[in-house]
Amino acid sequence: MTVMLTDVRKHYGSVHALDGVGFRLDNGITGLLGPNGAGKTTLLRCLATVLAPDAGRIDVLGFDPDRPDERTEIRRRIGYLPQEPGFYRNFTCFDFIDYLAILKEHVDRVERHAEVRRVLEITGLSDKSTTKIRKLSGGMRRRLALAQSLLGSPGFLILDEPTAGLDPELRFRFRELVTELSTDRVVLLSTHQTEDVAAICDRVIVLDGGRVSFDGTPAGLAQIAAGKVWLSDDRPASARIFWRTTSGQFRAVGTPPSGAELIEPTIEDGYVMLVGAAALEEDTEAA
Amino acid sequence: MMLRHPLTLIGALGAAGWAVYALWEEAPVLNRVSVTLGWTMLPLAFATSMVAGWAVLRAKGRSDANPPMVMPIGMSQRMGGILVGLAYPAAAAFVVQMLVLGWVMSRSPVTSMVWTEVLAGPVYVMFAGAVGAAMTRWMPHPSTPLFAVLVLGGLMISFPYRSEDWGSRIGVEWLSPLARPQDIIPYELAFRPAGLHLAYLSALTLLIAGLAMLGRWPVGWTLLGVGLAVVVTTGPAQLGPIEESTRTEAMSQLVGDNADLKCETNDGIDFCAMPGYEGWIEEWATAVQPVVSVTPTEVREGLEVRQYPVHYTFLFGAGDLGEGNWWWVESAADDYFAREAVSVGSTWARWTITDLIRGVSLAAMGCRQIADECQGESQQVVLVWLLAHDARSAEYLFYDGEHAGSAYVWTCMVTDFWGNPDGVSIIRDNWSVLTDPATTYQEAGEIIGVAVPSGSDETGFLETACP
Numbered sequence: 001m002t003v004m005l006t007d008v009r010k011h012y013g014s015v016h017a018l019d020g021v022g023f024r025l026d027n028g029i030t031g032l033l034g035p036n037g038a039g040k041t042t043l044l045r046c047l048a049t050v051l052a053p054d055a056g057r058i059d060v061l062g063f064d065p066d067r068p069d070e071r072t073e074i075r076r077r078i079g080y081l082p083q084e085p086g087f088y089r090n091f092t093c094f095d096f097i098d099y100l101a102i103l104k105e106h107v108d109r110v111e112r113h114a115e116v117r118r119v120l121e122i123t124g125l126s127d128k129s130t131t132k133i134r135k136l137s138g139g140m141r142r143r144l145a146l147a148q149s150l151l152g153s154p155g156f157l158i159l160d161e162p163t164a165g166l167d168p169e170l171r172f173r174f175r176e177l178v179t180e181l182s183t184d185r186v187v188l189l190s191t192h193q194t195e196d197v198a199a200i201c202d203r204v205i206v207l208d209g210g211r212v213s214f215d216g217t218p219a220g221l222a223q224i225a226a227g228k229v230w231l232s233d234d235r236p237a238s239a240r241i242f243w244r245t246t247s248g249q250f251r252a253v254g255t256p257p258s259g260a261e262l263i264e265p266t267i268e269d270g271y272v273m274l275v276g277a278a279a280l281e282e283d284t285e286a287a
Numbered sequence: 288m289m290l291r292h293p294l295t296l297i298g299a300l301g302a303a304g305w306a307v308y309a310l311w312e313e314a315p316v317l318n319r320v321s322v323t324l325g326w327t328m329l330p331l332a333f334a335t336s337m338v339a340g341w342a343v344l345r346a347k348g349r350s351d352a353n354p355p356m357v358m359p360i361g362m363s364q365r366m367g368g369i370l371v372g373l374a375y376p377a378a379a380a381f382v383v384q385m386l387v388l389g390w391v392m393s394r395s396p397v398t399s400m401v402w403t404e405v406l407a408g409p410v411y412v413m414f415a416g417a418v419g420a421a422m423t424r425w426m427p428h429p430s431t432p433l434f435a436v437l438v439l440g441g442l443m444i445s446f447p448y449r450s451e452d453w454g455s456r457i458g459v460e461w462l463s464p465l466a467r468p469q470d471i472i473p474y475e476l477a478f479r480p481a482g483l484h485l486a487y488l489s490a491l492t493l494l495i496a497g498l499a500m501l502g503r504w505p506v507g508w509t510l511l512g513v514g515l516a517v518v519v520t521t522g523p524a525q526l527g528p529i530e531e532s533t534r535t536e537a538m539s540q541l542v543g544d545n546a547d548l549k550c551e552t553n554d555g556i557d558f559c560a561m562p563g564y565e566g567w568i569e570e571w572a573t574a575v576q577p578v579v580s581v582t583p584t585e586v587r588e589g590l591e592v593r594q595y596p597v598h599y600t601f602l603f604g605a606g607d608l609g610e611g612n613w614w615w616v617e618s619a620a621d622d623y624f625a626r627e628a629v630s631v632g633s634t635w636a637r638w639t640i641t642d643l644i645r646g647v648s649l650a651a652m653g654c655r656q657i658a659d660e661c662q663g664e665s666q667q668v669v670l671v672w673l674l675a676h677d678a679r680s681a682e683y684l685f686y687d688g689e690h691a692g693s694a695y696v697w698t699c700m701v702t703d704f705w706g707n708p709d710g711v712s713i714i715r716d717n718w719s720v721l722t723d724p725a726t727t728y729q730e731a732g733e734i735i736g737v738a739v740p741s742g743s744d745e746t747g748f749l750e751t752a753c754p
Contacts, residue, residue, distance in 0.1 A: 048357045075359040086353045088345055099345075103358035103365070148354050 001061055001155050001186050002026050003047065008056030010042055010210075017042040018053065019210035029182045031197035031218070032190040034207035035275050040190045041083055043207065044160050047188065048080040061155050061186075076105065079154035083161050085145040089134035093125055093144055096133060100148045119147040122177060124170070138165045146174070150181075157187045163196055175200045194268040198222075204267070206274055214274055218267045225265035225273045230256040240276050289338055289416075290375045298334025299379050302327055306387045312636040314567065315396040319634065321404035322468040322479070324384045328408030329465070331383070333436045335376040335412050336419035340432025342369045343423040343499075363500065366424065370496050373416035377409040384408055395570055398474075398563035403481040407488055411465045414492040415439055421499035439464075461525040464488055473596035473633045475561065476537055476615055480525045487525060490517030538615055541596045542622040548594070554579045555588045556647070561633065564594055571631060574640050575647045577676040582651045583715045590650050592643065593628035595619040627655055641680050648673040652722045663724035665731035668697045672714065675701055696728055696740060703737040710735070 003025040010018040017039045034040045045051040046058060049065045061077050063070040088096060097116045106112035120126050123143040133141065142165045149157060159178070163171045171193075178187055179200050191197060197204050198218050206214035206221065214221055232250045236242050239252035253269050256262060289295060306327040310320060346355060346365035355365075384405055419435040426434075446463035460466055466484055469477050494514030500507030540547045541561050550559040553572035556579065560568050571592060579587055597619050623630055629646040632639065648670055654660035661670055674680040704710055717734050720726055732739045 050356050072359045072361070075357050078357065080354060080357045082354065100354055100358065103355055103360045105359050145354075 001184075002059075003061065003156055003186050003188075004057075004059040005043075005047075006057040006059075008043075008046060008053045008058060010039075010046060010051065010053045016210045018046070018056075021056070021207070021210070021212055023205060023212060023215055025186045025188060027182065027184060027186055028202040029178060029187040029189055029200050031201035031204040032188055032207060033192075033194065033197060033204060033271055038207045039210040040207055041160060044080075044082075044158050044188070044190055047156075048078060048082075048158050049074050050080075074156075076152075077155045079149035079151065079157045081145050081149040081157075081159045081162050085148075087133045087141060087144070090132060092130050092132055093120060093136070093147075094129040096144065097148055097151070101151050104151050106152065115151060119150045122150060123147040124173065139167055139170060142166055143170065153185075155185050157181065157185060158190075159187065160190045161192070162189065163191065163193055171196070194266070194271055198267045206271065208275055221270040221274070222265045222267045223270065225253060225269035227262060228256060228273060229253050229265045229269045230260035230262050232260065241272055289335065289342070289369075289372045290379060292334075292338045292341075294334045295331070295338055295376055295379070298331035298376075299383055301330030301334075302380065303383045303387060305330060306383070307390070310387070310391060313634055314570065314636060314640075315391045315394050316474065316564075316634055317391075317396050317398045317400045318404075318474045319398075319468075320388070320391055320396065321401040321481075322474070324387060325404045325406070325408040325411070326465060326468050328380045328384070328412055331376060331380050332408075332412045332415035332465075333439065335373065336415040336435050336439060337432040338376075338419070339369055339373060339416040340419035340423035340435055342372075343420045344427060344429065344432075347424070347427050363502075363506075366420065366500055367506070369420050370417060370499060373413040373420075376416065377412045380409040380412045381406075395566055397560075397566045401479075401481055403485045404479070407465060407481070407485055410485065410488050410492060414464055414488060414495065417492050417495040417499060421495050424499050443467075459526065461487075462522055464491060473615065475541060475596055475633070476534065478529050478533070478537075483521050483525045487518060487521035490514045490521060494518055534615075538596075538618050542619050546622075555584060556590045556592060559591065559593045559628075561594045561596065564633075567594075571640075571643060574677070575644050577678075578644055578648050578673050579651070581673065581676055581711045581714065583718050586651045586653075586718065587647075590647065591626065591628040592631055592647065593623075593626065594631050594633065595623060596633045641674075641677065644677045644680055645670075645674060661722075661724070663722075663726060664693075664696075664728045665721050665726035666724060667693065668700050668728065668731050668735075669714065669721050671697045671701045672704065672710075675705065699740040700728070700732060700735070700737050703740075704735045707736065 005024075006022045008018050008021045009016070019039075021039070021043060032040055032043070042051065046053050046065075047060060049060075049071050052066065058065055060074045063073045063077075065071045065074055088099075091099065094116060097119060098112065101112045101116055106115055117126070117129070120129055123146050125140065125143055125147060128136065128140060133144065136144065142162070146159075146162055149159065157178075162178075163174055166174060175196065178189070181187060182200075189196065189201065201218055204214070204216065204218050204221050205212055214224070230236075230252055231245075232239075232242075232252055233248075234250070236250055236252040236254070236257070238255050238257055239250075240254035242250045242252035242254075245251050251263075253265075253272050306324060309323050309327055313319075343366065346362060346369065360368075388400075388405075415435075418439060419432050422435045422438070423431045442464055446460045461480065461484055465488070466479070469479075491514065493510045497507050497509070497511030497514055500510060539545055547562050548559040549562065549565040549568070550557050551565075551568045551572075552558075553568070554576065556572070556575070558568040558571050575592075597616050629643065629650050631643045631646075635643070649655065649661055651673070652661050652666060652669060654666075661667070707713065713735055714721060721731055721734060728739045
């Protein structure tokens with residue numbers, strides 16, 4: 001199963017949300033990182049067939065979303081967890097998933113209900129199936145949104161901030177779940193949680209200013225900051241970003257002074273270096 | 288989903304409750320019941336309108352990133368599903384109607400059902416649902432479903448409640464999606480174009496469904512075109528005036544020498560019912576039996592109870608009605624005065640059956656029902672004694688045991704006389720004297736063996752208990 005994007009462009013007025021994005025996704029989990037306004041959600045909406053790009057070509061599991069009949073085929077095969085899904089507050093969890101299962105062409109009532117129970121079980125909501133959505137906590141609603149995206153075991157799972165609002169235990173359960181799912185399907189995980197990317201993604205794509213600024217492994221992203229992360233006893237003047245650790249030292253990312261105590265970079269460090277560098281370049285160009 | 292919504296259930300219960308309330312008191316006339324069963328489905332229709340609107344809001348989603356927007360079943364199919372799903376509340380309306388009808392059928396109904404009137408109820412439920420769906424599709428806002436109900440109510444109110452000339456359909460009330468029942472016009476003479484109206488309402492429903500589906504979907508245009516074609520055809524066709532000859536012919540079957548009445552003799556009294564109302568003859572005979580049975584046989588022989596297509600209270604006022612609109616009342620009144628028959632209306636209820644009992648009592652005493660001729664003192668005592676044999680009348684006459692003026696005298700005399708085991712034979716043996724207008728309280732009291740009470744307030748304002 002593959003998803004291909006070729007020179008995809010989308011603009012809102014003068015703002016280029018996507019500016020020539022292209023990559024290929026295969027089975028496995030791909031993390032999508034990027035600062036706010038980088039175009040992540042626009043990209044996910046294009047892939048989910050909600051938005052049509054202005055230019056470029058998208059191929060989802062062998063289907064072209066520009067063609068209405070193929071768009072329907074794509075919709076049969078994807079699971080989409082939007083950033084802010086609209087809930088029907090007076091529905092019970094079961095009814096909400098059941099309603100979406102109907103819209104996903106699960107016609108047979110017995111089979112559909114079995115599928116609804118399955119996704120509720122996976123997301124740990126079995127005991128809440130008769131609870132109205134308005135009575136659920138934020139984390140539970142997030143799990144419910146995740147449950148609907150799993151209906152029908154989709155071949156392409158698009159997850160926009162799936163772990164936002166989840167407690168640590170559920171985040172671990174989510175990682176376990178998505179890892180299991182990714183063996184035979186494409187999973188695109190958009191998130192600000194770099195720990196999640198580091199923990200479960202085979203590959204990470206960083207989107208910035210509507211363009212792909214990095215496409216590689218999480219380790220590769222971390223290596224961008226190799227030799228640029230150090231510990232300092234004093235406030236580091238040359239650091240792009242720094243913070244005080246529990247040991248009282250400052251952990252700094254940037255251009256280290258000579259003789260600095262360099263440490264192993266994380267994916268977060270690489271991300272900061274990457275996105276921060278792009279921002280600096282933009283400042284320089286503007287000047 | 289439509290049926291499972293609590294508001295639909297509330298609407299169905301409201302419809303059932305309203306229908307039972309509307310039919311509670313009156314002895315059921317099925318052609319009137321048919322109209323009532325259609326009209327009283329309004330609560331369910333309004334509920335369906337709101338539920339359909341909410342379903343459309345849900346199907347549209349609240350943003351373009353909603354999960355429903357990426358489902359293979361698209362908006363056109365969802366809208367189609369919602370519109371087809373309106374069949375469920377419509378079926379629920381029909382079930383409610385049949386349950387109420389089952390209850391009605393256990394209460395000696397007469398005439399026959401007009402199914403086109405009945406079916407207008409379920410079809411209107413679908414129409415209201417389509418209006419809710421269409422409005423919410425084009426104005427997707429949480430308040431739109433409520434607004435749709437206001438529009439439906441506005442449609443009802445904006446069309447005239449009745450046309451100016453009740454005898455000829457010249458008003459535009461038939462352009463209302465659900466034609467109001469006519470309270471006064473006898474249904475035999477109402478000439479309701481129910482079949483045409485059902486076709487019109489069905490077409491209106493298709494038209495609105497077409498508006499809901501309009502856009503890039505060809506089915507929307509098809510529904511709109513078909514619906515519009517039928518609406519413009521059947522709409523004006525309902526409004527044609529009734530020929531005078533048609534009305535006269537219909538009336539001649541109900542009153543006059545050539546009336547097609549069904550008559551039966553019971554306890555010496557001829558009971559004549561309008562076509563289709565024969566089932567009530569036994570009801571009338573049973574109702575008057577307690578009173579008739581205590582009168583001398585010879586005075587009730589030849590009495591006629593005749594049904595007219597109007598309540599007797601309208602016969603009372605017929606002379607003041609003037610010309611024109613109330614032609615059927617005048618016609619019925621002419622016939623009544625020509626025959627001096629005891630009249631019974633085209634409808635009756637618990638409180639109006641006592642009018643028949645009073646009319647038969649007066650007729651047995653040689654007085655006319657509407658002229659208040661039995662004003663003699665002894666006549667009043669006999670009349671009250673007769674009416675006291677009917678539990679419903681007695682309940683009214685003796686309800687609190689305190690009376691004033693002449694009512695004090697006759698009710699106290701009857702109360703005193705009531706325990707006499709030979710009361711019936713005393714009245715029968717002295718019938719001609721007691722029903723003579725000149726016989727006084729004192730003379731009547733001597734005959735029936737009771738004293739004339741004194742001490743009552745002569746002005747009739749101070750109520751006093753019998754001694």
